[in-house]
Amino acid sequence: MARVTLKTIAEHVGVSRMTVSNAFSRPDQLSEDLRARILSAADELGYAGPDPAARALARGRTGVIGMVLTNSPRDAFTDDVAVGFVRAVAGSLADAGYSLVLLHSSRDAGVDPARDIAMDGAIVYSCAPAMSAYSALRERRLPIVNVEGSPLPGVPDIGIDNSSGAYQAAKHLVELGHTRIAIVVAALDADNRPSSEISLDTASPTISRRLHGWMRALDEAGIIPSLVGTPRVAIDAILQERIDRMLDDPPTAVLAFSDLAALEVMERARDRGIRVPEQLSVVGFDDNPLAARVSPALTTVRQDIDAKGEAAVQALLTLLRDEEAGSPPLLPTALVVRASTAPPRA
Amino acid sequence: MARVTLKTIAEHVGVSRMTVSNAFSRPDQLSEDLRARILSAADELGYAGPDPAARALARGRTGVIGMVLTNSPRDAFTDDVAVGFVRAVAGSLADAGYSLVLLHSSRDAGVDPARDIAMDGAIVYSCAPAMSAYSALRERRLPIVNVEGSPLPGVPDIGIDNSSGAYQAAKHLVELGHTRIAIVVAALDADNRPSSEISLDTASPTISRRLHGWMRALDEAGIIPSLVGTPRVAIDAILQERIDRMLDDPPTAVLAFSDLAALEVMERARDRGIRVPEQLSVVGFDDNPLAARVSPALTTVRQDIDAKGEAAVQALLTLLRDEEAGSPPLLPTALVVRASTAPPRA
DNA sequence: CTGAAAGCGCTTACAG
DNA sequence: CTGAAAGCGCTTACAG
Secondary structure, eight states: OOOOOHHHHHHHHTSOHHHHHHHHHOGGGSOHHHHHHHHHHHHHHTOOSSOHHHHHHHHTOOSEEEEEOSSOHHHHTTOHHHHHHHHHHHHHHHHTTOEEEEEOOOSSSSOOHHHHSOOSEEEEESOOTTOHHHHHHHHTTOOEEEESSOOOTTSOEEOBOHHHHHHHHHHHHHHHTOOSEEEEESSSOEEEEEGGGSOOOOSOHHHHHHHHHHHHHHHHTTOOOEEEEOSSSSOOHHHHHHHHHHHHSOOSEEEESSHHHHHHHHHHHHHTTOOTTTTOEEEOSBOOHHHHHSSSOOBEEEOOHHHHHHHHHHHHHHHHTTOOOOOOOOBOOEEEOOSSOOOOOO | OOOOOHHHHHHHHTSOHHHHHHHHHOGGGSOHHHHHHHHHHHHHHTOOSSOHHHHHHHHTOOSEEEEEOSSOHHHHTTOHHHHHHHHHHHHHHHHTTOEEEEEOOOSSSSOOHHHHSOOSEEEEESOOTTOHHHHHHHHTTOOEEEESSOOOTTSOEEOBOHHHHHHHHHHHHHHHTOOSEEEEEESSOEEEEEGGGSOOOOSOHHHHHHHHHHHHHHHHTTOOOEEEEESSSSOOHHHHHHHHHHHHSOOSEEEESSHHHHHHHHHHHHHTTOOTTTTOEEEOSBOOHHHHHSSSOOBEEEOOHHHHHHHHHHHHHHHHTTOOOOOOOOBOOEEEOOSSOOOOOO
């Protein structure tokens, strides 16, 4: 049995293909009675509706929006903040009738989703401008929105105020009286070295901005922190080992690039009998739902991930309407003081 | 400036459109030299490669696989297990050169992704067979794989052994000597009633199987548990309130449908000064990464979510190759005893 | 309210 | 190694 198409239905009912098309896509273009006859014939013949691929070509619209994540989906989905962002974006997109496709960066088999997947636009999340997916999207002249990335000419940027949040976090430690402070980051290769001795350049725009905020507050207080980091973008064995080394001669306070990293520090401190916050203050970033749950509850910097997702989708929808979309102001961040920070012991 | 297509390049170079097509899609079909000329002309003219929508129509293949989640992406992504599954599937799919599109169930604006998005196949996760997305996919005769769902004729099923895992969990409590046991679930409306008094029918196949396992072990011991549940599929205010009510006159042990629900019970118990495990034993399900982290560490049932994702993708790839794909055996589950369970106090 | 024409941009056999 | 023909299944103006 050949495939059932508009044509099959048209011949069956005795009308033209395009009347059948109208029956599905523009109900107001034909009489109710004729439409009912067409629909019931379609049903009878097992026709599920116009073929989406053909429709996409003819209409020039797919209903799909792509999302480029820093790494493979496997890595990205171990990061709670990234997951929260995907969730918010998928939700807002669904409200607008779009579906979200996850674009991996292929190094693998000849396929490059950013180049080969049919879509109407894309959201690029926390990516270095050099990423190949990025250039593929730009070459296709697809509408794109940049989230927590480095600014690119002509591309709307969405992001939180990382720098100000980090500044508040570091300032909080300074005000508590800490002077021996370590900073724990990813995407930066640093094994317990003073910040004055190593380059603060990192491939991650987000971490770069947080570093900037922390350093500004510490600079103001004349404090030179030590840096603990891993070249990878996520918490890995290298970082864990370096955190351990840091705890051999612990600072009195730690600024971590994420709540997950902060928890990592807290757990390792606990294993060694270093008490938080009495002996070690720890500040996270993100306000992961976990942060309020652990004990001691984590002092951290809150960001509104739902708002970020919504803002990214709104900017993209504006672009899809062929309107200009500027970059909205940075979304606010706020220090949330809980129980993991205290003055250093005398 | 008109859009740049194969034709533009062909005219520019002075070859036919299909030679240009070959340059991109079948490099072995033309001389290296000609191909280089074509590619550089394309580059110069700003041609990003064959249009994916047109290609999809001509090839009958999109490179996209859909995923239907129980609810809106917003709900699904609050569930760690679902997120882990999406992660595993997206990863395995990427390895095979496919991208994952998240399909929401529209009740909203006329679009129904399961009907309207171009894709090569779909994975249906933990859905009731009645879901509209389901029937849309079937009508389109798309290859589909069913995960943690109710069996459907002709559709491969992937799932873990929920029933056996739950049996082990309940058996563990029985062996510790518990007789006053409560079961906490979602997707089942039950406000602290004995299991003998209410129907165990639930819309969730997963919870239904877990219930079956728990009840079997308890039946064997002659124990009638009380049931605490909410009609919604996720933890909500109703469930929290009913858990609170349960703790007014607490059992000595709780079987929870997920680790998150177990944590909910533990937190509420702590708030009231009910000690876990001394006064209340708690068993979760899933072995969420959190489970080992909380204190006391949670006794739970482990499932291998990565294996589940990989199995689903393998089954779908088999179908896409036009081969028969049967349902593999249920993936194993195993009780992991940690610190949240103990014998009841004398 | 209905239909004939042109086109969306590519690929798949098939010839030469 | 290269190209002319047919087709993928639909939709968009435009006439009538």
